[in-house]
Amino acid sequence: MSAPNSSYDPVEVTPLQPDEVARMREEALAAIAAADSLEKLKEVRIAHAGDRSPLALANREIGALPPSARAEAGKRVGGARRDVAEALKERQTVLEEERDNRVLVEEAVDVTLPWDRVPRGARHPLTTVAERMTDIFVGMGFEVAEGPETEAEWFNFDALNFLPDHPARTMQDTFFLEAPSGGESGLVLRTHTSPVQIRALLDREPPVYVVAPGKTFRTDELDATHSPVFHQLEGLVVDEGITMAHLRGAIDAFVHGMFGADLRTRFRPSYFPFTEPSAEVDMECFVCRGASVGDPDAPCRTCGSEGWIEIGGCGVVNPRVLTAAGVDTGRYSGWAFGLGVERTLMFAHGVEDMHDMVEGDIRFTSAFGMEI
């Protein structure tokens, strides 16, 4: 590689001269710094750090030196090659970063574009609100009982102390089913979820703690506040030593869980054949908390400025009902309630018209999503 030496002197091997090594190093570093793309840097790498680069060639010459000179020359060339390799690595990092930045910028998208490609579904708010109501009681240890919607009159009326000729029976606006012959069948569309009370008592031994959500039917034309098909949540407790105080406690737990922790409730005397004593249940208006009463300047739409909202009926299970279900009235007593699911939805979520709940318009239902 080298020209024949006039004398065998290591300093005479030109490529290994300090000046020469320094020059090669500078050239390499300058080329690296000048490389403005990864492609150019690759060329520079081949030219200045490759197998045939001047420094690589110089390195080979070291073997030609006498042993005494090899160490020094090796150190000199090795140092230069390390510097070049380091500079290459640094430059590589810089250029890769520059390339990445450029590419990622080029790949930027409009993230505000809509993606309604996957259709969105929803559960009906009456379904989800009934589940929520149910779950409040399930959390207290209640089971969920069920019964058929087309029901024997015996379950819907007789066993619930609606005697055959009692006005309460005719006041129920009942859908009756025709027998195949066209006569009376003794079947009705259940007018309330209360027949589930009887079924629950026939299915289980006390203590009985159940709720029963479900569809109910009355011959009311559909209007803003009525529907021939609606939903109730029935509650029934039969145990030893049960009083109206526990009933009140259960109603309070429901109101607090559903509408707000510090709302008051009140019972108003009422009449249902299957409970005695009976009460209508009101809760304090959770919007105005009674502030709208007698204040025409601040009317409340939620409670109609009454201060109270009616949410259902309840009472002590009439011992005649327990008797009809074969329960020992000497030992057990109970209470029951019926809460309106539609009313709960109307109040809890501001639904103002029953039509919205029955028409199935996807805009209405979609607004409620999967859970309430």
Added chain:
Amino acid sequence: MRVPVSWLREYVDLPVDVTGRGLAARLIDAGLEVETVDEAGADITGPVVLGRVLAIEELSEFKKPIRYCRVDVGTANGTGEPQGIVCGARNFAEGDLVVVALPGAELSGGFAIGSRTTYGRLSEGMICSATELGLWEDHEGIVVLPEGTGQPGAEAVGLLGLREEVLDIAVTPDRGYALSMRGVARDAAAVYGVGFRDPAEVAAIGTPGAGYPATVADPEICSRYVLHGVSGFDPDAATPLWMKRRLALTGVRPISLAVDVTNYVMMELGQPLHAWDRGKLRGPIEVRLARKGEKLETLDHVKRTLDPDDILITDESGPINIAGVMGGLETEIDMTTIDVVIEAAHFTATHIARASRRHQLSSESSRRFERGVDTELQVAAATRAVALLAEFGGAVVDGGYTHVDLSTARESIAIDADHPARVAGADYPAGTSARWLREVGCEVTEEASGETLRVTPPQWRPDLTDPNDLAEEVIRLEGYGAIPSVPPRAPAGRGLTDSQRTRRAVGRALAGAGFVEVLSYPFLGERDFDGLQLAAGDQRRSTLKLANPLNDDEPLLRTTLLPGLLRTLVRNVGRGFSDVALFEMGLVYLPKPDAPEHAPMPPVDRGPTAEELAALEAAVPHQPRRVAAVLAGDREPAGWWGRGRPAIWADAIEAAREVGRAAGVELAVQADQRAPWHPGRCAALYVVNNVVDNMDGGASRTLVGHAGELHPRVIQAYGLPARTVAMEVELDQLEEARSGLRAPEVSTYPVAAQDVALVVEESVPSGEVEQALRAGAGELLESLRLFDVYTGEQVGGGRKSLAYNLRFRAGDRTLTVEETTAARDAAVAAAAERTGAVLRG
């Protein structure tokens, strides 16, 4: 029951400052459902005064006769001069006392009175009719007041009671006594703790036993029967103004004095009365049950066939009244009646209730009898009526009256004195129960040193029969507000059942897959089944039928969820939504072929026996829970990402599979033909039963539903978007098929994948090829997926190529190429054998 507060005050010493609203609140607390407090006449304002007609000038030049009157209104017009008023009515004369609305007054309905020139005269005000004053409906002319009502110029509003608070009470069936002023007044007196003057405390007039002859056939139908009468009644006598006004306020239209008096006494005391023209009665009266075939034309001109359960009032001519429900036309009082017989009776509530239902006659009278009338009120009520007829009709009360008394003494009820407190869960001071029970009219005897009470309820409270009835009286009067709130302590619960959790999971899965839940009415008509193209004998046409549907076109109960969903789909499309996916979960109602004609009604004085219960259940229709879904338009919409994807039959099947997965079962699919689906695009859906029960070791399967594209004729009948697809599956059957979940073995050895393309006849369902491949591949097969279907020249006409990706893996080793290939070959061989598949070159 509408209760004018001023009328109530006649019997109760209510504090002067008690308002209608305040009274309502107290009565509500005591158990009367006061729905509204109306202020009748609140819209009458300005100068409305009494006037005396001084002179009438008849104006005859107009189409109808008109009067120009000079009316003395005192100083109410500011001048003291007579007021000139034009009037179209003719039922008054000079010297009559009338009501004048002066300019500036406003009458009911915002009717403003001013001065105006009409019929050529300046009319400064109006002479008012009863209707215009909101008194009662009367289009016969103006109101002529009786002499002595007041002086000309006096304010009419106060004098005539034009403004009046009225409580509207929804009387619950247990409180029949509240269908009278007397009953409400008694409650009002109790809640305010003030005096009560009983309007029924009137001394009988005349000799008992000397009235119109009457007998009662059976004490079970009538426990007391009273007849009293008057003679020389003036049929033209006018009903006094105050009586008309009170009747109008309670919602009863004034008719004639005789009728008005019977209504007035009914409102006052709660006792329904009937009045006959004595001249039309034939011989003695008998109260008895109807005989088969008897007929009666009632006051409403309807000829009615009577039922042997109807209580009748009869004379020698036959039936004259359906007791307690409606009178007969023949014996009605009319404008010639001068002798009147008044009937006051106590008929048995259940008979009246049945008769009222049977004849579809609900009257003020039947309403009261059904809810129970005071059993001792009849003599007083008849006496009140004849006294009023005598006073205002110029008649003479008969010297004797008829009183058939078949009543029996009321039984007493024994309760523990602390029973009400135990029911309430509250502490009441000793003596509380006895005190309140006496307050509501019970006779209370304390026994066992006050621990037991023997209680005899008053005759106007037939509803008080059980210890809890008495408890309610005590608890409500003590105040429901005094009941403490104690959380119930249920035993540890088990949460929801599997079935209940599954339903929630299915709902969430379908909603998550883009379906919107619908709750539609279950009422259908034959038209729905026709629209679904169901054949005449289709099982789904066998339905339960409502006796009294809301809509005569829809008397049937659904046997499929689809019609409700399809109608809702159409409604949404009509509202501008072209891409709609809906689902519904709910019961269908299926008649049981062997159900009895009438569901049994076992006794309720004990629990039903096992046999009785079984008979009841046999009568209740089968009501399985289904879930159904419909889709129309795009399943995925078009957008900036590219084209949309229309919903197709496969989306309906996938929705059903979604339901299956949520319920924990895998659905198997097979081609089927069934309305309402497209015969070439309909899938039957099966679950494979857990129990292996057939000979070749294969599991049996149960049909759980169908899915696919709807038949074009269904699309047309319902007005659906083209290519609408639908599915319906029976959730109950999915739940039955579900087996316990077991954790799978997850192998970490490498997978070996193999692709095969098989050529089969076009008619071969891919599902069968897949089944064969799975069966042939054996246990090493981890998964299998159809990734391409090709038809075309390369495979030849009438054939198709199905390309599958098979993935093999073992749980304990890495598979060799030989093992994988052998498994693949076995799979292909099975497919070849079962479906004629040929491996494509």
